[in-house]
Structures are given as C-alpha cells and as structure tokens.
Amino acid sequence: MKIAVAKGDGIGPEIMNAVIRVFNAAEVPLEYEYVDMGKWVFDKGFNNGMTDAAKQTIEELGILFKGPMETPKGKGVKSINVTARKTWNTYANKRVFQTLHGVDTVFSKAGIPIDITIVRENIEDTYGGIEHMLTHDVALSRRFITRPGSMQVIRYAFEMAKQKNARRITCGHKANIMKLTDGLFLECFYEVAKEYPELKADDVIVDDLCMKLVVQPNNFDVVVLTNLQGDIVSDLCAGLVGGLGFAPSANIGDHICIFEAVHGTAPDIAGKNIANPTALLLSGIAMLRHVGLLEKAAHIENALLYTLEQGVHTGDFGDKSVPPANTTAFADTIIANIGKKPQLNAKPELADVASTCTVLHPDKNTMLESKETSQEKIVGVDLFIESSELPEVIAKKSQRHAGVKFKIVNVSNRGTQVWPTGSVFTDLVNQYNVRFESIDGHSLNQQDVIGLYVSMSGDFKICSLELLNEWDGKKAYSLAQGQ
Ligand code: NAI
Numbered sequence: 001m002k003i004a005v006a007k008g009d010g011i012g013p014e015i016m017n018a019v020i021r022v023f024n025a026a027e028v029p030l031e032y033e034y035v036d037m038g039k040w041v042f043d044k045g046f047n048n049g050m051t052d053a054a055k056q057t058i059e060e061l062g063i064l065f066k067g068p069m070e071t072p073k074g075k076g077v078k079s080i081n082v083t084a085r086k087t088w089n090t091y092a093n094k095r096v097f098q099t100l101h102g103v104d105t106v107f108s109k110a111g112i113p114i115d116i117t118i119v120r121e122n123i124e125d126t127y128g129g130i131e132h133m134l135t136h137d138v139a140l141s142r143r144f145i146t147r148p149g150s151m152q153v154i155r156y157a158f159e160m161a162k163q164k165n166a167r168r169i170t171c172g173h174k175a176n177i178m179k180l181t182d183g184l185f186l187e188c189f190y191e192v193a194k195e196y197p198e199l200k201a202d203d204v205i206v207d208d209l210c211m212k213l214v215v216q217p218n219n220f221d222v223v224v225l226t227n228l229q230g231d232i233v234s235d236l237c238a239g240l241v242g243g244l245g246f247a248p249s250a251n252i253g254d255h256i257c258i259f260e261a262v263h264g265t266a267p268d269i270a271g272k273n274i275a276n277p278t279a280l281l282l283s284g285i286a287m288l289r290h291v292g293l294l295e296k297a298a299h300i301e302n303a304l305l306y307t308l309e310q311g312v313h314t315g316d317f318g319d320k321s322v323p324p325a326n327t328t329a330f331a332d333t334i335i336a337n338i339g340k341k342p343q344l345n346a347k348p349e350l351a352d353v354a355s356t357c358t359v360l361h362p363d364k365n366t367m368l369e370s371k372e373t374s375q376e377k378i379v380g381v382d383l384f385i386e387s388s389e390l391p392e393v394i395a396k397k398s399q400r401h402a403g404v405k406f407k408i409v410n411v412s413n414r415g416t417q418v419w420p421t422g423s424v425f426t427d428l429v430n431q432y433n434v435r436f437e438s439i440d441g442h443s444l445n446q447q448d449v450i451g452l453y454v455s456m457s458g459d460f461k462i463c464s465l466e467l468l469n470e471w472d473g474k475k476a477y478s479l480a481q482g483q
Contacts, residue, residue, distance in 0.1 A: 001029070001030055001031070001291060001355065002030070002031040002032070002033055002061055003030055003031070003032060003033070003061055003063040003064070003065055003287075003291075004032075004033050004034075004035045004054075004057050004058045004061045004063065004064045004065070005020070005032045005033065005034050005035070005064075005065045005066075006034070006035050006036075006037040006038065006050075006054070006064065006065075006066045006067060006069070007034070007038075007067045008037075008038055008066060008067025008068045008069045008265065009038045009039045009040070009067070009068065009069050009070040009265045009270075010068060010070060010264070010265025010266055010267050010270035011067075011068070011265060011266045011269060011270045011275035012038070012067025012068050012069065012265060013067065014270075014271075014273055014275055014277075014327050015067065015261075015275050015276075015277035015280045015327060016065075016067045016280065018277040018280075018281075018327050018328065018330070018331035019277055019280050019281045019284050019331070020032065021331050021335065022281060022300060022303075022331055022334050022335055022338075023284065023300070025335040025338060026296055026299055026300050026303075026335075026338050027296075028288065028293065028296050028300075029293070029296075030291075030293075032065075033057055033061065035050070035051075035053070035054035035057050035058060035064075036050065036051045036053070036054045037049055037050040037051075037054050037066070037069060037080060037084075038067075038069045038070065038080065039069065039070040039071075039072060041054075042071075042072050042077055042080070043072070047077055048077075048078070048080065048083050048087075049069065049071075049077070049080030049083065050080065050084075058088070058256065059088075059256065059361070060359070060361075061359065062255060062256050062257070062357055062358075062359030063256070063257055063258075063259070063287065063290075063291065063357065064084070064256070064257070064258045064259070065259050065260075065283075065284060065287055066084070066258055066259065066260040067260070067261075067280065068081075068260065068261060068263060068264045068265040068266070069081055069265065070264070070265045070267070078129060081260075082127055082129070084251075084258060085122050085123065085251050085258065086122075086123050086127070088253055088255070088256035088258070089123065089253045089254070089255075089256070090122055090123075090251035090252055090253035090256060090257060090258055091121065091122050091123050091149065091152045091153050091156070091252070091253060092119055092120075092121070092122060092152070092153045092156040092157065092251070092252040092253075093118075093119070093120040093121075093122040093230065093234075093249055093250070093251050093252075094117060094118070094119050094156075094160065094249065094250045094252060094286075095117070095118045095119075095120065095234045095237070095238075095247060095248065095249045095250075095262060096115075096116075096117050096248060096282075096286070097114060097115075097116045097117075097118070097234075097237040097238060097240060097241045097246075097247065098114060098115050098116075098241060099113045099114045099115070099241060099345075100241065100242065100246060100278075100305065100308050101305065101308060101309050101342065101343075101344045101345065102305075102307075102308030102309045102310070102311060102312075102313070102318070103241065103242035103246060103308060103313075103317055103318070104242070104317075104318070104319075105240065105241060105242050107217060107240060107241075112217065112218050113218060114217045114218060114237075114240055114241055115221070116213070116217060116220050116221065116222075116223065116237050116240070117160070117161075117164070117166075117221070117222045117223070118223050118224075118225065118230060118233060118234040118237055119153060119156065119157040119160065119222065119223070119224040119225075119230070120153075120224075120225055120226075120227060120230025120231060120233075120234060121149065121150065121153040121185075121224075121225070121226050121227045121230060122153070122227060122251055123149055123227070124144045124145055124146060124149045124150075124226070124227055125143055125144065125145065125226050125227030125228050126141050126142075126143050126227070126228050127227045127228065128142060128143075128144050130142040130144075132463075132464070134384060134386065134431050134463040134464060135386045135429075135430050135431050135463065137429050137430055137431070138429055138430070138431040138463075140464070143178075143181055145181040145182070145184050145185055145226060146184075146368075147184060147188060147370045147372070148368030148369065148370055149368070150184060150185045150188040150189075150226075151188050151191075151192065151370070152368070153224065154171075154185075154188050154189050154192045154224055155192055156252060157169060157222060157224040158192050158193070158195070158196045158199065158201075160222065161196075161199055161221070161222040162196060162198070162199060164222070166199060166221040166222045167200065167221045168199075168200045168201075168202065168219075168220065168221045168222070169193075169196075169199050169200070169201050169202075169221065169222040169223075169224065170201075170202055170203060170204055170209070170220060170221075170222070170223045170224070171185070171186055171189040171201075171202075171203040171204075171223075171224055171225070172203070172204055172205075172206045172209045172223055172224070172225040172229055172230075172233060173185055173186050173189075173203060173205065173206060173225070173226070173229070174205060174206050174207075174229065175203075175205075176205055179478060180476075180477075180478055181226075182226065185226055186203055189201070189203065189224065190203075206225070206229045206233065209223070209233065210232075210233065210236055213233070213236060213237065213240065214236070214240070217237075217240050234247070234249075234262065235247075235262070238262060242317055243316065243317065244261075244262055244263035244279065245263065245276035245278055245279055245314070245316050245317060246276075246278055246279055246282070246317075247261065247262035247263065247279050248261060248262070248279050248280075248282035248283035248285075248286055249261065249262050249283060250283065250286045250287070250290065254358075254360075255358070255359055255360055255362070256359070257287075257290060257357070259283045259284060259286060259287040259290070260280070260283055261279035261280045261282075261283050262279060263279055273326045273327045273328055274314060274315050274324070274326050274327060275314065275316075275327050276314040276315075276316050276317065276327075276330070277314075277327055277330065277331060278304065278308075278314075281300070281304060281334070282301075282304075284300075285297045285300055285301050285304075288300070290357065291355045291357055292352050292353045292354055292355040292356070293352055294349075294350040294351065294352050294353060295349050295350065295351060295352050296352075297347075298347040298348060298349040298350065299338060299339070299349065300334075300338070301347045302340065302341050302342055302346055302347055302349075303334050303335075303337040303338045303339070303340060304334055304337075305342035305344075305345065305346070305347075306337045306340045306341065306342045307330070307333050307334045307337050308342075309342050309343060309344070310333070310337075312325055312330060312333045313325065313330075314326070314327065314330050374471040374472040375471065375472050375473075376469060376470075376471055377443045377469065377470045377471075378438075378443065378444040378445065378446070378448075378449065378467050378468065378469060379437055379438050379441060379443070379444065379468050379469070379470045380406070380409070380435065380436050380437035380438055380444070380467075380468035381406075381435075381436050381444075381449045381452065381453075381465055381466065381467055381468055382433050382434070382435050382436075382465065382466045382468060382477075383433070383434045383436065383452070383453065383456055383460075383462055383465050384431060384432070384433050384462065384463045384464040384465065384466075385431070385432050385433075385434060385456070385460040385461060385462050385463060386430055386431055386460070386461040386463055387430060387431075387432055387460055387461075388430045390428075391411050391413070391418040391419035391422065391428075391432070392419060394411055394419070394432055394434065394460075395408060395411050395419045395420070395434075397459045397460070398411070398434045398436075398456065398459075398460075400459075401452060401455040401456045401458075401459070402436060402452075403451075403452070403455070404439070405438055405439060405442070405444060405448050405452075406436040406437065406438060406439065406444075406448075406452055407436065407437060407438075407439050408434060408435070408436055409435045409436065409437045409483075410435050410480055410483055411432055411433070411434050411435070412432065412433045412435070412480035412481075412483070413426065413428045413429060413431070413432050413433075414429060415433075415480055415481050416480065416481045416482055417480040417481060417482035417483045418432075421482070422482065431463060433480070434456075435468070435480070436452060437468065446467075449465070449467065453465060
C-alpha cells in the first residue's frame with residue numbers, strides 16, 4: 001500500500017524522518033510518496049499551500065501522513081491545515097489522550113488513569129472562516145452548524161465508541177446559549193444515540209465539561225464536540241496527559257484521511273533536533289491501525305511505551321535529572337526496543353485485518369441533504385444597519401419604511417434589545433439590528449423584503465440581512481436578549 005507523506009515545516013521534517021525511520025526498522029509494509037505542501041509552497045505562489053501534483057497524489061492514494069505546517073501570517077491566505085481537512089471532507093477529527101507511563105502528570109502521580117477520545121467536528125462552525133467587517137468597529141463571523149455535517153461526525157463518534165466498548169459517550173456543547181446552532185448539534189446527538197441503546201449517552205455544557213475533565217478525567221471516555229469547542233477541549237486533554245508532545249490526531253473522511261500531530265511547527269525549537277516525535281509517531285500508529293496493520297502498530301506502540309517506561313525522554317518532558325535524548329537518539333532507542341513489551345498497558349498484537357479504506361473517486365460533489373420537510377413561511381427580516389444614532393431615532397426613521405406589510409418588532413445592539421424597551425446602561429456600538437415582522441403573521445415573499453431593503457437604504461447603510469422563517473409555525477430564528 002502506498003500513502004502520501006508531507007514532511008511539513010519547522011520541526012516537521014525532523015520528526016517525520018524520525019517516525020519513518022521507526023516504521024522502516026519495524027518493516028512496515030508501506031510505500032511513501034512525498035508530496036509538496038507547506039509554507040515553502042505558499043512562498044512559491046501556490047495560494048492553497050500545495051502543488052497540483054500533491055493534490056492529485058493525495059486524492060489518488062487516499063491517505064496523507066502529514067507533518068505540521070505553517071500558515072504565512074498577514075498574506076490573506078487560509079491555513080493549509082484547515083484547507084486540507086475541509087477540501088477533502090475529513091469530517092471527524094479523532095484525538096486520543098491516554099496516560100503514558102514515564103510521562104509524569106499530576107494524574108499519573110495520583111494513580112488516576114486517563115483514556116479519553118475527543119471527536120471534534122472538522123469542517124463547520126467558525127472554521128468556515130466566513131468573516132466580514134460590518135462597520136469599522138464591528139466584525140462578524142458566520143458560524144455554520146448543519147444537520148448533515150453534525151450527523152456525519154456524531155455517527156462516526158458513536159460507531160467508534162461502540163467498537164472500543166466505550167463506557168460513556170458525551171456531547172459537549174453550549175446549547176443553553178446558542179440554542180439553534182449548538183441546539184441542532186445536540187439534537188442530532190440524541191437522534192443518533194437512539195440507534196446505540198447499548199451506549200450510555202449524555203451531554204455536558206462545555207464550560208462545565210472543562211471543569212469536570214480537569215477534576216475527574218477518568219469519568220470520561222468518548223466526547224464529541226463542534227469544531228472550535230473541540231479544538232479547545234482537546235488541547236485541555238493534551239495537558240492532562242503531558243502536553244502537546246503526546247497528542248495524536250486522525251482526520252477521518254469517507255474517502256481521504258489525514259494523520260497528523262495536534263501540535264504545530266514549533267518554530268522556537270525547529271532545526272535543533274530536540275523535538276519530541278511521540279505525537280507524530282502515535283498519529284502514525286493510528287494510521288497503521290486504520291489501514292489494518294494492527295500487528296505492526298502494536299509492535300511499534302509497545303516499543304514506544306517501553307522506551308517511555310525506561311525514562312528515556314526528549315527535553316520537553318520527563319525527569320529533569322536525566323539528560324534528555326535528542327530527536328534522533330529518542331527514535332534510535334525506540335528502534336532498539338522493537339520487539340520488547342512494556343510492563344504496563346502492553347498493546348495486544350492482534351493479527352492484521354484487510355484495510356477498510358476505500359478510495360473512491362467521485363465524479364461530482366455529493367449533496368448532503370436531510371429529508372426534513374416542513375411548511376415554510378417568511379414572516380419577517382432582520383436588517384443589520386450601520387448607525388451611530390440612538391435607538392429611538394433609528395426606530396422612528398425605520399417606522400417610515402415599514403409600509404403596510406411590516407411592523408418593527410424591536411431594535412437590538414450586539415444582540416441586546418434597546419428598543420422598544422431597554423436600559424440606558426447598555427453600551428452601544430455603531431451597528432444595529434432592526435427586526436421587522438409581517439403584520440398579523442401574514443406570509444411574506446422575497447420581493448416584499450427587497451422592497452423594504454430598498455426603502456430602508458434611503459436612510460441607512462444596510463450591512464447585512466437575514467430572513468426570519470417559520471417552519472410549521474415554529475420560529476427558525478433566535479430572539480434578542482430581553483425581547
Ligand atoms: P506549536 O504547537 O508549534 O508550539 C507550541 C509550543 O509547544 C512551543 O513552545 C513548541 O516548542 C512546543 N512544541 C510543540 N510541538 C512540540 C514537540 N513535538 N516537541 C517539543 N515541543 C513542542 O504552536 P504555535 O507556536 O502556536 O504554532 C506554530 C505554527 O504551527 C503556526 O504557524 C501555526 O499555524 C502552526 N500550526 C500547525 C498545526 C498543524 O499543522 N496541524 C497545528 C497548530 C499550529
């Protein structure tokens with residue numbers, strides 16, 4: 001089997017070389033095709049950080065083993081790491097955090113074992129990177145949470161939890177505040193949970209989750225979250241097991257998968273041959289399991305665990321009284337330990353299985369659409385306007401444009417209602433939302449909304465608009481704070 005390998009930037013080449021040396025010593029039956037991706041490819045003028053040949057190779061081979069990559073700052077280009085995950089629809093980011101003997105943490109010292117798998121949604125949320133300046137003072141980020149996208153990642157999390165005989169699967173969310181976006185994710189979680197009655201499924205609000213993970217990490221097993229919350233919570237979990245040097249990740253899609261460490265290019269230590277290759281090695285071990293090379297994966301993992309038990313360490317962890325090994329020496333020790341088993345938590349050397357990776361080559365994009373149907377009606381519109389005037393003045397001016405079809409329901413500023421009721425203690429910024437609804441709940445059409453837009457634009461600069469929909473009589477929009 002052939003896989004694509006991108007060494008990456010900063011410490012990437014050093015740690016990737018170390019890992020491939022370990023793979024070769026363990027006689028891993030993989031061939032590697034090195035592809036051009038990373039900062040130096042951006043610098044050559046490729047705006048997505050990879051050459052066309054690299055893209056083609058990865059799409060043909062279906063597996064990318066990737067070193068960390070730097071996103072050039074201030075050049076208006078998007079992160080290559082995020083672009084790769086999104087372009088190839090690797091919708092689930094799986095990160096396993098386990099106690100490693102030889103890596104001291106407050107929990108290992110207290111004898112509290114940790115084995116937490118975070119599944120982070122990998123495509124949507126604020127990572128769409130859809131941002132606009134509405135006024136010079138106001139930036140807006142659009143946060144997309146979709147039913148099909150949520151279902152894909154949640155289904156993956158449940159299936160993985162079932163295979164690993166998980167004790168519990170938890171949804172982390174903020175649905176108490178973001179009732180529609182996180183509410184949708186949570187709704188999907190419990191919808192899928194019904195198909196897995198054997199698994200204990202529950203949910204925890206993300207701030208409470210962070211506290212509980214720090215206080216009692218051994219209470220958690222599999223946790224699934226939206227993209228940004230998952231990003232933050234997984235770094236928290238990395239801290240529980242010894243830091244970013246021990247945090248592997250797998251980006252799972254239906255056709256293409258990317259295996260990489262959670263950490264970045266570590267520019268502060270790049271080129272010094274002192275980086276810790278463990279996180280990348282653990283990502284590589286996960287990749288071997290993914291392609292069915294279970295025995296090789298266990299061989300290498302046992303050699304790594306044995307090495308850590310011996311107290312061999314790089315400079316970022318371990319007993320400070322024992323001189324650290326550099327990256328090369330650390331990999332050499334793992335190589336010398338191939339065939340040895342750690343005293344604790346040795347991995348079973350299961351027989352290899354046939355790879356379940358299917359690299360299909362779709363000839364068109366797949367439309368993910370749920371079968372939900374409902375009676376849909378436009379009942380109003382939110383017009384986001386730029387203005388430094390006071391709420392009463394805005395309401396009075398807007399009233400003139402309401403005509404016979406619309407009435408102003410409220411005016412809000414940063415999501416807080418400031419008209420018809422509000423408080424003088426609410427500080428304002430120069431961007432308001434004027435909410436119009438139809439008189440007597442009559443159905444509106446888009447032409448009505450455009451007519452209102454044109455009329456309002458005589459008085460205001462309109463930054464953005466959102467239709468207010470009702471589905472089967474249920475509001476498909478949130479209320480302003482205080483409405
Ligand atoms: P970073 O993860 O590169 O470094 C944070 C700290 O951890 C630094 O002190 C670094 O020396 C240390 N560190 C990280 N990996 C280590 C290792 N293997 N061994 C020993 N120490 C290690 O995060 P930072 O500095 O915020 O980002 C640097 C660059 O990496 C940025 O350009 C960022 O965009 C990129 N990045 C790339 C990622 C990827 O390719 N998936 C992920 C995160 C950041």
